[in-house]
Amino acid sequence: MATIATEPTRTDQPTIRSFGPAAALSCRECGERYDLTPRFACDFCFGPLEIAYDFEGITRAAIERGPANIWRYAGLLPVPDNVRELPNMNPGLTPLVQADRLAAELGMRSLHIKDDSGNPTHSFKDRVVAMAVEAARVFGFTTLSCSSTGNLAGAVGAAAARAGFKSCVFIPAGLEQGKIVMAAIYGGRVVALDGNYDDVNRFCSELMGDPAGEDWGFVNVNLRPYYAEGSKSLAYEIAEQLGWRLPDQVIVPIASGSQLTKIDKGLRELIQLGLVEDKPYRIFGAQATGCSPVAQAWESGYDVIQPVKPDTIAKSLAIGNPADGPYVLDVCQRTGGAVAHVSDAEIVDSINLLARTEGVFAETAGGVTTGVLRKLLSQGALDPAAETVVLNTGDGLKTLNAVEAGVTATVPPSLDAFKDAGLL
Amino acid sequence: MATIATEPTRTDQPTIRSFGPAAALSCRECGERYDLTPRFACDFCFGPLEIAYDFEGITRAAIERGPANIWRYAGLLPVPDNVRELPNMNPGLTPLVQADRLAAELGMRSLHIKDDSGNPTHSFKDRVVAMAVEAARVFGFTTLSCSSTGNLAGAVGAAAARAGFKSCVFIPAGLEQGKIVMAAIYGGRVVALDGNYDDVNRFCSELMGDPAGEDWGFVNVNLRPYYAEGSKSLAYEIAEQLGWRLPDQVIVPIASGSQLTKIDKGLRELIQLGLVEDKPYRIFGAQATGCSPVAQAWESGYDVIQPVKPDTIAKSLAIGNPADGPYVLDVCQRTGGAVAHVSDAEIVDSINLLARTEGVFAETAGGVTTGVLRKLLSQGALDPAAETVVLNTGDGLKTLNAVEAGVTATVPPSLDAFKDAGLL
Numbered sequence: 001m002a003t004i005a006t007e008p009t010r011t012d013q014p015t016i017r018s019f020g021p022a023a024a025l026s027c028r029e030c031g032e033r034y035d036l037t038p039r040f041a042c043d044f045c046f047g048p049l050e051i052a053y054d055f056e057g058i059t060r061a062a063i064e065r066g067p068a069n070i071w072r073y074a075g076l077l078p079v080p081d082n083v084r085e086l087p088n089m090n091p092g093l094t095p096l097v098q099a100d101r102l103a104a105e106l107g108m109r110s111l112h113i114k115d116d117s118g119n120p121t122h123s124f125k126d127r128v129v130a131m132a133v134e135a136a137r138v139f140g141f142t143t144l145s146c147s148s149t150g151n152l153a154g155a156v157g158a159a160a161a162r163a164g165f166k167s168c169v170f171i172p173a174g175l176e177q178g179k180i181v182m183a184a185i186y187g188g189r190v191v192a193l194d195g196n197y198d199d200v201n202r203f204c205s206e207l208m209g210d211p212a213g214e215d216w217g218f219v220n221v222n223l224r225p226y227y228a229e230g231s232k233s234l235a236y237e238i239a240e241q242l243g244w245r246l247p248d249q250v251i252v253p254i255a256s257g258s259q260l261t262k263i264d265k266g267l268r269e270l271i272q273l274g275l276v277e278d279k280p281y282r283i284f285g286a287q288a289t290g291c292s293p294v295a296q297a298w299e300s301g302y303d304v305i306q307p308v309k310p311d312t313i314a315k316s317l318a319i320g321n322p323a324d325g326p327y328v329l330d331v332c333q334r335t336g337g338a339v340a341h342v343s344d345a346e347i348v349d350s351i352n353l354l355a356r357t358e359g360v361f362a363e364t365a366g367g368v369t370t371g372v373l374r375k376l377l378s379q380g381a382l383d384p385a386a387e388t389v390v391l392n393t394g395d396g397l398k399t400l401n402a403v404e405a406g407v408t409a410t411v412p413p414s415l416d417a418f419k420d421a422g423l424l
Numbered sequence: 425m426a427t428i429a430t431e432p433t434r435t436d437q438p439t440i441r442s443f444g445p446a447a448a449l450s451c452r453e454c455g456e457r458y459d460l461t462p463r464f465a466c467d468f469c470f471g472p473l474e475i476a477y478d479f480e481g482i483t484r485a486a487i488e489r490g491p492a493n494i495w496r497y498a499g500l501l502p503v504p505d506n507v508r509e510l511p512n513m514n515p516g517l518t519p520l521v522q523a524d525r526l527a528a529e530l531g532m533r534s535l536h537i538k539d540d541s542g543n544p545t546h547s548f549k550d551r552v553v554a555m556a557v558e559a560a561r562v563f564g565f566t567t568l569s570c571s572s573t574g575n576l577a578g579a580v581g582a583a584a585a586r587a588g589f590k591s592c593v594f595i596p597a598g599l600e601q602g603k604i605v606m607a608a609i610y611g612g613r614v615v616a617l618d619g620n621y622d623d624v625n626r627f628c629s630e631l632m633g634d635p636a637g638e639d640w641g642f643v644n645v646n647l648r649p650y651y652a653e654g655s656k657s658l659a660y661e662i663a664e665q666l667g668w669r670l671p672d673q674v675i676v677p678i679a680s681g682s683q684l685t686k687i688d689k690g691l692r693e694l695i696q697l698g699l700v701e702d703k704p705y706r707i708f709g710a711q712a713t714g715c716s717p718v719a720q721a722w723e724s725g726y727d728v729i730q731p732v733k734p735d736t737i738a739k740s741l742a743i744g745n746p747a748d749g750p751y752v753l754d755v756c757q758r759t760g761g762a763v764a765h766v767s768d769a770e771i772v773d774s775i776n777l778l779a780r781t782e783g784v785f786a787e788t789a790g791g792v793t794t795g796v797l798r799k800l801l802s803q804g805a806l807d808p809a810a811e812t813v814v815l816n817t818g819d820g821l822k823t824l825n826a827v828e829a830g831v832t833a834t835v836p837p838s839l840d841a842f843k844d845a846g847l848l
Contacts, residue, residue, distance in 0.1 A: 068492045068517055089783060090519060093492055095544065100511065101588060118542060120519070120783070122821070158783030164525060168847070173834050178602075178821055184829035185820060187780035191847055193837035203837045210839060212848050356611035359513060359544070359582030396609060397546070397602055397821040405608035410597050413617040413627045415634060423592070423615055424636050 018138045019051075022078035025225055026052040028327070036078075038139050038222040048323070049225045051078045058273050060244055063236075068093050070130055073236045076269065078226050079134045087163045088133055089155075091126035092233055094118035096241035096389070102357040106377055110387045112247075114238055115360055121182060122395035123316070123363070124259065125155035128230035132219035133159045135226035141217035143168055144188075145207075147200040149255070149316050150179030151394055156219055157186035168216070170200045175315065178398040196310060198321050220256075231259040235266025238389050239276050246270070246281045248386035251373050253365045253393055254285045254294050254339070255317045257324030264331045284382070285328050285339035286372035288312035288347060288364075294325045298339035303329055313344045313402045314364040316394055338381050342371035350374065351396065351403055363399045366392030442562045443475075446502035449649055450476040452751070460502075462563050462646045472747070473649045475502045482697050484668055487660075492517050494554055497660045500693065502650050503558045511587045512557055513579075515550035516657055518542035520665035520813070526781040530801055534811045536671075538662055539784055545606060546819035547740070547787070548683065549579035552654035556643035557583045559650035565641035567592055568612075569631075571624040573679070573740050574603030575787075575818055580643055581610035592640070594624045599739060602822040620734060622745050644680075655683040659690025662813050663700050670694070670705045672810035675797050677789045677817055678709045678718050678763070679741045681748030688755045708806070709752050709763035710796035712736035712771060712788070718749045722763035727753055737768045737826045738788040740818055762805050766795035774798065775820065775827055787823045790816030 018036075025034040029047025040049055058075050066072030070092030071084050080086070095115045103111035119126040129152070136144055144160040144167045146152050153169040160167035167188030171180070172195060184190045193200050204221050207213040219227045239246055246267060252260040264283055270276045287295045290312030293305045305325035310318035322328070332339050342350070347367035354360050354370050362370065369390050376382035396403065411417045418424075442460070449458040453471025464473055482499050490496025494516030495508050504510070519539045527535035543550040553576070560568055568584040568591045570576050577593040584591035591612030595604070596619060608614045617624050631637040632645055643651045663670055670691060676684040688707055694700045711719045714736030717729045729749035734742035746752070756763055766774070771791035778784050778794050786794065793814045800806035820827065835841045842848075 069519075087522075087524065095493075095514060097586075098511075101586070115544075118544065120539075120542065121785070122546070122819075158779075158785070160783075161780055162521075162525070162783035171831075178824060180831060181824050181827065181829045182785060182821060184831065185776070185779040185785050185827060186783055187776070189832045189847060190830075191842065192831040192834040194834065195837040199837040203839070203842070206839050207842070212839075212843065352609070352611070355582075355609040356585055359584075359586035359610055361545070361582070361606060361609050395546075395821070397606060397819070400602060400605050403605065403609060405605045406614075407595075407604060407608065407616040408613045410616040410618065413619040413623040415627070415630050415636075418615070418627070418631070419636065423613060 016081050018080050019078045020081055021053045021055050021075055022051045023054045024052045025049040038135070038217065040222055040224045051225055051229050055273060058275065060275055063240065070127060070233050073233050076232065076236065078131060078229050080138070083134060086134065086137070088130055089120045089126050089159050089162055091119040091130055093237060096238060097358055097360060099358050102354065105357055106374065106384070108377070108384045108388060112389045113354070113358060113360055113392055114234060114389055115392050116234070117362070117392060117395035121154045121158050122398065123151035123155065124231070124234065124393040125152045126159070127233050128227045129155040129159045129219055131230040132217065132223040132227040133163050135223050136165065136217035137163070139217065141215055142166060143216045144219060145169060145204065145216045146219045147197065147204040149197050149318055150175045150183070150398065151316050152220065153183035153190060154179060157183045157188045160188055161186040170204055172196050172200050176399055176401060178400060182398065197319050228258045228262055231262035232266035232269070234259070234391070235263045236270065239267065239270050242387070244276055246276050246279055247389045249282045249284065249382060249388040251284045251286055251369045251388070251390045253317055253369050253391060254287050254322065254328055255319045257294060257322045257328040260285055261324050261327045261331055264335065281335060282337040283331050283335045284337040284372065284376060285332055286369045287339065287341040288314035288317055288368050289341045289343045291318045291320060292341035293320060294322060294328050295339045295341040297325065297329060298332065314347055314368050316363060316365045317368060338376065340372045340375055342368060342375055346371040348403060354392070355396070360392060361396035362392040363394035363396050364402050365394050440505050442504050443502045444505055445477045445479050445499055446475045447478045448476045449473040462559070462641070464646055464648045475649055475653050479697060482699065484699055487664065494551060494657050497657050500656065500660065502555060502653050504562070507558060510558070510561070512554055513544045513550050513583050513586055515543040515554055517661060520662060521782060521784060523782050526778065529781055530798065530808070532801070532808045532812060536813045537778070537782060537784055537816055538658060538813055539816050540658070541786070541816060541819035545578040545582050546822065547575035547579065548655070548658065548817040549576045551657050552651045553579040553583045553643055555654040556641065556647040556651040557587050559647050560589065560641035561587070563641065565639055566590060567640045568643060569593060569628065569640045570643045571621065571628040573621050573742055574599045574607070574822065575740050576644065577607035577614060578603060581607045581612045584612055585610040594628055596620050596624050600823055600825060602824060606822065621743055622731070652682045652686055655686035656690035656693070658683070658815070659687045660694065663691065663694050666811070668700050670700050670703055671813045673706045673708065673806060673812040675708045675710055675793045675812070675814045677741055677793050677815060678711050678746060678752055679743045681718060681746045681752040684709055685748050685751045685755055688759065705759060706761040707755050707759045708761040708796065708800060709756055710793045711763065711765040712738035712741055712792050713765045713767045715742045715744060716765035717744060718746060718752050719763045719765040721749065722753060722756065738771055738792050740787060740789045741792060762800065764796045764799055766792060766799055770795040772827060778816070779820070784816060785820035786816040787818035787820050788826050789818050
């Protein structure tokens with residue numbers, strides 16, 4: 001295992017802290033604390049580890065003076081104090097789209113789309129990989145790796161290229177062509193495994209335990225505690241872009257479930273630090289019916305997740321055994337939210353609705369959240385008068401096969417031909 | 425023709441000026457001035473019209489207080505004073521990537537990539553369409569239209585959806601699938617014409633003169649003077665992101681040539697307004713060899729452009745009869761730049777280079793500018809010690825067919841199989 005690099009210090013400069021405000025790893029189950037090392041599970045209870053912080057000097061003004069990317073929140077994330085000077089994809093500060101036309105169509109008062117397709121590789125994964133790259137640098141890993149349903153592979157490939165790491169990413173065979181090209185174009189290795197995402201995930205754990213993988217940083221395995229914190233930035237941005245205010249309702253897609261729990265963590269931090277006024281908010285989880293283990297548990301009132309074999313066009317959410325599923329149930333329960341699912345047909349219909357009303361071309365995961373928005377509204381589970389934010393975590397260009405959209409007509413380039421075709 | 429809408433005014437509010445600082449249309453050839461109406465050519469000399477301004481109160485501080493998008497420069501663009509409150513795609517403030525690894529590979533001191541794939545529909549076209557939408561609103565047009573090589577069609581489709589216009593866009597038959605879907609997904613009409621871009625352009629002029637097109641705003645025809653100004657924002661962003669400093673050398677792709685001339689206009693305005701220190705800068709134009717009428721004229725020392733029939737993978741630059749070609753020659757001459765071209769093979773090679781070194785997946789137009797960067801360096805025409813900015817105006821996801829990138833291997837999900845495949 002690579003050792004922790006110590007940063008050089010000079011007496012005329014403040015010390016650069018390798019992980020900024022991060023103080024320790026802490027077990028989410030038993031609270032046991034560990035040094036900031038590349039580990040992800042508790043030695044005592046096998047619970048997942050997450051980052052504990054000592055925040056200092058966090059003010060709205062300090063954040064607003066920061067760069068127009070995720071590093072405006074560097075003081076809230078496990079990254080070096082000088083992170084702005086290091087090569088990184090610098091994702092974040094994606095648009096919060098005021099979706100008045102969609103709101104009108106759905107009978108809502110205030111609706112926003114947090115459109116994370118604006119990130120460098122066009123998915124929210126750039127946020128989490130941005131954290132993992134910094135951790136990999138500190139730990140001295142030389143290869144970046146991951147198990148991926150597609151978006152993460154592209155984000156890792158790009159970030160490794162920018163930051164000067166080798167990369168080797170693992171995907172299930174049969175992914176969308178756009179996601180494969182976007183993973184391979186950066187020059188790293190892209191290995192397809194004959195199996196589904198859960199098989200790929202198991203494979204990565206195996207490789208991580210093998211001497212062959214000792215210099216490898218698996219962004220969503222041994223770097224997972226650092227990586228996962230990147231999703232907190234979605235909460236910070238939503239609140240800042242609403243004018244430093246908590247939303248009433250947030251709809252978040254569920255793959256592993258980590259993103260949803262970290263958005264909750266981010267919102268709670270904002271309250272604790274006094275950056276927003278405390279008030280209740282509700283978090284809703286969204287899955288595709290063809291991979292809805294968390295929604296099934298929610299509907300049945302269970303607190304354990306029964307793994308499923310995914311069968312849905314929403315491949316970026318196709319994790320049949322979601323590691324953070326139980327925590328998602330906790331968050332949705334505590335905040336008064338819910339977990340719901342929509343069919344593939346509803347996903348496609350919702351992608352079209354979002355594009356037609358707001359000019360946002362979402363990938364299937366955005367169809368899932370928008371579909372769940374409609375479903376919960378129709379069930380009365382969502383308040384149409386409350387301020388609502390729906391996440392779009394990826395880009396329609398990567399899931400072209402999911403939608404049907406083509407030319408209206410092909411005609412000769414003459415006005416008469418155009419008029420004759422009845423296209424006016 | 426639709427009439428100009430007058431904005432309601434209240435005595436307790438400042439008047440909203442429909443075109444902000446824009447004062448008139450002005451002929452680029454004879455200087456004749458016109459009111460701000462939907463016209464694009466001079467009645468007297470047929471020269472192109474462009475916007476003349478009366479700028480007021482433009483300071484670095486005022487810009488820096490603005491939103492994290494193109495509207496931070498609203499005071500420099502032909503848009504209403506209240507543009508931030510209107511539904512628009514709000515593009516801009518895309519990353520200026522510090523390309524240290526590419527610079528090292530090319531032996532350069534300072535290189536940045538202005539990566540406009542970060543815009544909402546992932547090309548610089550969102551910038552120009554953002555202007556055209558505001559003009560169309562003022563003029564009361566009900567349908568947004570354009571001739572497009574692909575990127576513009578997507579930008580117009582999305583912007584029309586967001587802003588509540590109908591849309592009907594015209595493209596040459598045979599475009600990349602990604603560009604077609606991205607144009608059609610927003611619910612407007614997408615009409616493919618059997619011909620090349622120049623045929624499509626002629627068709628649009630014909631339709632514009634027909635009663636059938638009287639309520640149509642053709643963003644790059646009758647709204648062109650407004651539309652074209654959006655490209656100035658690239659100049660503003662580059663200078664601000666460099667720390668309010670002019671670059672020494674800028675490499676810009678040439679399709680119609682408008683973008684290059686507007687970047688020059690934007691840089692000159694920054695000097696005139698005292699926002700940056702005056703110093704020389706050089707602008708270089710980049711074309712694909714298979715559509716290089718401006719580069720051919722430059723090499724031959726001509727000041728007229730001989731139209732060509734495009735044959736290149738760089739379809740977004742495939743304009744054989746570029747309207748602003750002569751003005752491009754002027755700008756490159758005056759600033760001490762040049763116009764050069766690269767082959768399709770060099771384009772693909774440069775896309776790969778950019779992805780491998782910087783994690784930026786450019787569309788073919790970005791391969792053209794990066795290819796020209798390499799060519800001009802090797803010819804000694806570009807100073808490797810000078811601060812250089814290369815534009816990437818679009819997204820590799822839209823031109824997937826241009827590159828070859830796929831999985832390294834497909835193997836069973838077992839460590840032994842992986843090791844046996846020699847992938848470590």
